[in-house]
Amino acid sequence: MELVVLTSKAKNNKLYAPIILIGALVLAACDSPEEAAENHLQKGKELFEKGEYDKAILELKTSSQSEDKRSDTYYYMALLDEKSNNFKSMRENLIKTIELDPNNTEARQKLGKVNLLFGDLDKALEQADVVLQSNPASEEAKLLKASVYIRQQKKEQASEIIDSVLAVNAGSIDALSLKAAMYFENNQFDQSLEMVNTALTKDTKNLPLRLFKIKINAKQNNIEAVIDDYKQLIEIYPDAENFKLSLASIYAMTDKLQLAETLLREMVAKKPDNVEPKIVLLEFLNAKNKEGVSPEFKTMMAGAKNTPALALELSKWMLVSGYADDAASGLKQVADVDKNDKTGLTARTILAEIDLNKKELDKAEKEISAILATNSDFVDASLLKARLFLMQNKIDDAIDLLNKTVWTKNDSDQAFMLLGQAYSLKKDQKQAEKNFKQALELNPANIQAFIPVYSGYLQANQKETARQYLNKALNAKPNQILLLTNKADLDISEKRWDDAQETVQRIALFSKNKAVPMYLQANILQGKGQYADAVKLYEQLLNEFPGHVNSMVNLVRSYEALKERDKAIAFLESQQKKHPEDLAIVGVLSDLYMANKDYVKAKQLLSSQIKQSPDKSVPLYLALAKVEAVLTKSAEGAKEVYIKGLQDNPDNPQLSLALAGLYEQLGNKNEARKIYESVIEKSPDTTLAINNLAALLIDSSVSDDVARGLSMAERFKEVDNVYLQDTYAWGLVKNGKTSEGLALLESLIVKEPKMPEIRYHLGVAHLNNGNKATAIVELKQALSLSEKQKRGFTGKEDAEKRLKELEHK
Known part of the structure; x- marks a missing residue:
């Protein structure tokens, strides 16, 4: 190729810049495909080493698109996938690397680990064996093989390999970690801890090891050691807020509330302009020291006079948490700064929403109109107007307004959530679900959209999909109690005990009700088969919060698992003596008597309670009817109980419907029909009575009855x-x-x-x-x-x- 040299005349010509550009393109075009691929690969490597990963991937992808395929290109792309935890893509790139260069042992070792991660044990073992054939001393390949054996429950072979590695390299972090894990699985906690401590002397900042140490100490219920572990983590990683929150959670669970509060206040002081630490502190006070919330809020608001956005967020939290007066005061402070800018309009809209929630519709409507007169495009006010329409049962007007809103501004999760609610009211579940999901795309923690979607997937037994929505919501709002409680319930139902334990610790920090984390902790112990420990916690909970039905039921189940039903009966009997007015205790105890076939005791308990609590006797009569039916071996016994119950509780719909259902069971449809007619006459909207009477009429042989049904x-x-x-x-x-x-x-x-x-x-x-x-x-x-x-x-x-x-x- 002939290189054109520009003369001075050409340089002064207006075509100079384009000629330079063309020259550059011509020169670039001189690179062969091989040279171009190599250049992009080298640039990609350099950028990777500098930590400029986004730029690196562009160079590497350009190299991979060349006809000249290079193994290093795919290997470095795999390393970038590893950085972003994209293990599926990482595996594909490693496979391509090995296809192009079968001798790349590093790629094989990484592919083996990824296969292990995906549970492809045979493929992981295959890669380890290939590496060991070429390099029998490879520590990494040996430990990969040991990891596979552990997963395959071949513990002796795994232990033999690990010991051989440690014999050569006593400080091998990975070997010590695997050894510790094996001890842990065998409940040899002291030996496991010793291995971890040895490894930490070699690598003091190893985060997985430190977290594993916490797990070992927690398993042994060594709370002080766990606290010390978290203190060390905070020293090593002072900017990691999660470790501080975890430590504060443990302080809260162990009633070291002052230490927890001090730690949270330190987090606030470290980031004075950040709203999140302030809200975490308020949430903690709301759970543990409710009287302290209002003064703390006022102090925060005094410091936020020049930052209205911060003041607005704090006020919004107070409103959601039930401190309406304080919230209103804070919102007025924000609105007074500049009532017509976005922050001020938002504050005014929320104040109108407070009026709406108080059912002061005229006042709310007037303020909404004033806000929209100031700014007709202010979405929050339009959404509030849509809510007003829904409260006035103007569903079509609400849908029309919301559709216009999302047409002009399609990034409002509240708009889609309200559309979902509107379509739910119209019984259009397909459209409702579609809009709820759209709301969650924009804001995964929109609780009003989250609840119907999450509940729907749980009811359909699609737990993995439900968990995906839950995890996204928690990523957005990690301290939201409703979300945390749902996660704990889901973790427990799927036997993810470590995850459940971590979640319960977080709940303990923010829950207003101490019974919630106690109950969930007992659930975990029960689920793991630690029935004796679960019993202790359930009994402690019931002594502090008598009549908690689920705790009583699970206490009985735990005692049943221990084959100690008599102890369950004794405990509930003692509870019933201490709290004779508590019908929940009577109900569970009578059911336990029935399970024990002690029908006479069940009858005595219920009959005695009816005399003691005649004003609360309806559920007692309903339970007694079942007992009497078993004792007399006849439905007639139950009938007499229902009749006596109605004498004491005239026209009670529950007893009436139970008696009518019994008459149907006995074939006396005329008496059943009379009762249903009577119930409907007194309570025209009683759905069960209407349905049952309609069914009786439809099954009649009289055509007029069938038509009326x-x-x-x-x-x-x-x-x-x-x-x-x-x-x-x-x-x-x-x-x-x-x-x-x-x-x-x-x-x-x-x-x-x-x-x-x-x-x-x-x-x-x-x-x-x-x-x-x-x-x-x-x-x-x-x-x-x-x-x-x-x-x-x-x-x-x-x-x-x-x-x-x-x-x-």
């Missing part, structure tokens, strides 16, 4: 309840509207496939529609489910009769 069940047409909708669908079928009823029943069977009643109704609907083969299948299913569930259903005899006739035709 459908008319009553019309109200269940849009209700999100399978059982109520089934009554309506059955009414349609019995009134000759077979196609409409059939369509509804087919949608219900998807939601509740194991309900015999729906199968029976569906079978009759298909039969009425001329589908005999399908009718036979559904009727058989109804009877089969009834047998498996060991319960009858209304229409069972008719189902048997119809099936017999169909099969003999």
